[in-house]
Amino acid sequence: xxxxxxxxxxxxxxGGKPEHGVCMVDGYPMAxxxxxxxxxxxxxxxxxxxxxxxxxxxLVRMSPDAFLKIAPPTRYIREQIDYLKGRIRERKPxxxxxxxxxxxxxxxxxxxxxxxxxxxxxAKEQGLESIPVFINNYQGG
Numbered sequence: 436x437x438x439x440x441x442x443x444x445x446x447x448x449x450g451g452k453p454e455h456g457v458c459m460v461d462g463y464p465m466a467x468x469x470x471x472x473x474x475x476x477x478x479x480x481x482x483x484x485x486x487x488x489x490x491x492x493x494l495v496r497m498s499p500d501a502f503l504k505i506a507p508p509t510r511y512i513r514e515q516i517d518y519l520k521g522r523i524r525e526r527k528p529x530x531x532x533x534x535x536x537x538x539x540x541x542x543x544x545x546x547x548x549x550x551x552x553x554x555x556x557x558a559k560e561q562g563l564e565s566i567p568v569f570i571n572n573y574q575g576g
Contacts, residue, residue, distance in 0.1 A: 441528070442468030445480050449494045449567070457526050460567040461496060463558060466528035473530050473550070479569050492571040494531065499559035499566055505534055506549045511556055519557035529554055533569040547573075 445467045446458035453459075458467045466472065467480065479492035522529055532551025551568075558566045 439469040439528075441466075441470055442480070449480065449483060450496075451567075455526070457528050459526070460531075461565045462523070462561075462563045463531075463566045464523060464526045464528050465567050466530050470528040471530055476530055476533070476569065479533070479571060483569070492569050495568055495570055496565040497568045498564060499555040502532060502534070502555045502566065502568055503552060503559070505546065506552050506555070507546075509552050511553065515553045516557045516560065519554055520561050523557060523561045523563070531567045531569050533571065535571045535573070538572055 441453065441456055441458055443453050443458075446453050446465070449458075449460070449465075449467075451458035451460040451465055451467075457464045457470075459465070466476075471480070480494075483492050483494050519529065530551075532554050533549065534546065535548040537545050537547040555566060
């Protein structure tokens with residue numbers, strides 16, 4: 436099966452390196468352009484800001500362990516992790532993982548949503564020291 440087209444401009448802007456139709460970010464084959472499966476990631480990729488901006492989406496690099504400490508624990512499905520490890524090894528595009536935080540005015544920061552624990556676990560088992568993580572902060576309740 437052919438790899439869908441990537442967005443080279445977005446890849447470079449977000450610190451990745453285009454290699455054979457895939458945006459490689461520190462060894463993680465990050466999906467861009469038509470390769471993205473989750474629509475919100477496409478929107479965040481287009482709106483991604485400098486890491487110094489507080490609100491809105493931005494792409495950072497984080498160790499898989501750091502991501503897994505923030506995301507709530509889960510029961511892992513071994514078959515899914517093995518499948519994802521194979522995709523990383525074969526440099527087939529995967530959506531970036533994400534953390535979304537609500538910043539209520541008086542209650543402090545809370546994790547509103549997240550996605551990617553299996554991808555982070557697979558990246559860790561493949562020996563990746565960092566993975567691309569979208570962080571989105573918004574004023575919410």
